[in-house]
Amino acid sequence: MPKLVIPTSRYKQSFLEAVREVQASGSGLGDTLKWDAAQMEADFDRALTELRRYEPGNELPDGFVNSEPLWLVEGEAYLGRASLRHTLNASLREFGGHIGYEIRPSARRQGHGRTILRLTLERARELGLERVLVTCDTDNLGSRGVIEGNGGVLEGEFVLDYHPKPLRRYWITL
Numbered sequence: 001m002p003k004l005v006i007p008t009s010r011y012k013q014s015f016l017e018a019v020r021e022v023q024a025s026g027s028g029l030g031d032t033l034k035w036d037a038a039q040m041e042a043d044f045d046r047a048l049t050e051l052r053r054y055e056p057g058n059e060l061p062d063g064f065v066n067s068e069p070l071w072l073v074e075g076e077a078y079l080g081r082a083s084l085r086h087t088l089n090a091s092l093r094e095f096g097g098h099i100g101y102e103i104r105p106s107a108r109r110q111g112h113g114r115t116i117l118r119l120t121l122e123r124a125r126e127l128g129l130e131r132v133l134v135t136c137d138t139d140n141l142g143s144r145g146v147i148e149g150n151g152g153v154l155e156g157e158f159v160l161d162y163h164p165k166p167l168r169r170y171w172i173t174l
């Protein structure tokens, strides 16, 4: 059964393989596409600290909110990751929402996207959130399937002058 864990060196090799897989495919979250996998591999403890830098207890750069990274794993395999923002600011309310997620390309279309959002929503509920915002590009059919499969209620479709595609905003009541 897949489960969510806090990023840890236990999944180092599988995680790095997945980062390279996402980059080779060109389809993934924006920061995964930009990560330097070789640098992460060379100092993985530092990479883990970087990944967890917005968790409560750390000093946040201006305009940032607390968030936590969560990895979906099964056995020794890393399958994907989510980022759970504990609150919204104006830009997250408009564009990013509370939760972002990515499944590694070789593990897609097997239900893991739906699972990672379901488990991240459980974590959000544990934190006391009552309603979460999840957004995706209108043409991202996989992400739409993930959100709608988790009870997302469409707020609407929006065009933003800084984003090339129409965006859908969904709310999920916890």
Ligand SMILES: CC(C)(COP(=O)(O)OP(=O)(O)OC[C@H]1O[C@@H](n2cnc3c(N)ncnc32)[C@H](O)[C@@H]1OP(=O)(O)O)[C@@H](O)C(=O)NCCC(=O)NCCS
Binding pocket: 027, 028, 029, 100, 101, 102, 103, 104, 107, 108, 109, 110, 111, 112, 113, 114, 115, 135, 136, 137, 140, 141, 142, 143, 144, 145, 146, 149
């Ligand atoms: C979006 C993403 C997380 C989906 O992950 P996944 O593991 O393939 O999703 P699932 O297997 O749980 O599929 C969920 C639903 O979407 C459908 N779906 C998944 N990928 C699809 C695609 N490319 N086209 C059409 N439908 C798709 C599935 O059939 C399933 O439908 P169902 O619930 O009716 O059976 C994955 O494609 C991904 O990581 N994409 C890149 C990053 C990204 O877009 N993240 C979301 C940012 S908003």
